[in-house]
Amino acid sequence: MTDKALIAGNWKMNGLAAQLAELDAVCAASAELGEACDLLLCPPATLISAAAERAKGRIAIGGQNCHASESGAHTGEISAEMLRDARASHVILGHSERRADNGEDDAVVAAKTKAAWRAGLVAIVCVGETEQERDAGSTLEILGRQLAGSLPEGATRANAVLAYEPVWAIGTGRTPTVEEVREVHGFLRARLAERFGEEGAKLRILYGGSVKPANAAELLSVPDVGGALVGGASLKADDFIAICRASRPA
Numbered sequence: 001m002t003d004k005a006l007i008a009g010n011w012k013m014n015g016l017a018a019q020l021a022e023l024d025a026v027c028a029a030s031a032e033l034g035e036a037c038d039l040l041l042c043p044p045a046t047l048i049s050a051a052a053e054r055a056k057g058r059i060a061i062g063g064q065n066c067h068a069s070e071s072g073a074h075t076g077e078i079s080a081e082m083l084r085d086a087r088a089s090h091v092i093l094g095h096s097e098r099r100a101d102n103g104e105d106d107a108v109v110a111a112k113t114k115a116a117w118r119a120g121l122v123a124i125v126c127v128g129e130t131e132q133e134r135d136a137g138s139t140l141e142i143l144g145r146q147l148a149g150s151l152p153e154g155a156t157r158a159n160a161v162l163a164y165e166p167v168w169a170i171g172t173g174r175t176p177t178v179e180e181v182r183e184v185h186g187f188l189r190a191r192l193a194e195r196f197g198e199e200g201a202k203l204r205i206l207y208g209g210s211v212k213p214a215n216a217a218e219l220l221s222v223p224d225v226g227g228a229l230v231g232g233a234s235l236k237a238d239d240f241i242a243i244c245r246a247s248r249p250a
């Protein structure tokens, strides 16, 4: 299995069909970028099928959420099987925006993660502390609890990715210091190894929160940072490509 970084773009609730031109540009650069990193773009659900069609396997395509059930009376929801049917290979789960906007707690995230595995998707499980929690000195306690509750037994490097996203760094232009990222990723790695043994030691841990071309190389060089989950900067191919280039080992 590859040791390459995973650079994942989360378009959030952005993008009409015309936005797929940005995906085309990333795909056009994928042969060069693929030597440095694995590439994933997660457009809104409306664009997943078209994105997969245009990507033609050059980059992976993912969803941003799924329901825990396979099908049923859940108006407006989308199942992991539906994402898979639309040719998604990954799904982001437990993003802090969903935890805040939709009241998703750790148990819900764990159920969705199992649903993703049931459908054969790689689950990207997000954890992160709020600014108040960091100021109160409870960052590691919060992350430890989120990790224990959100990532079920059975996680492997092949079916799961952990994403550390400090809530206060999302969309704000603020990032933790290198030392703070090192501390958190080291802590998460230790917890993963404790719980999942060899697989936990190999699982990728992404950093997310205001990753830009200007700070990507520094953030990606921190030990135990296995890639990035990129929001705003993934909407512009040029920025996303620059972040992917920064993942190249020096």
Ligand SMILES: O=C[C@H](O)COP(=O)(O)O
Binding pocket: 010, 095, 165, 169, 170, 171, 172, 173, 208, 209, 210, 211, 229, 230, 231, 232, 233
């Ligand atoms: O999923 C992505 C993150 O929420 C980061 O978003 P951002 O890069 O716009 O800060």
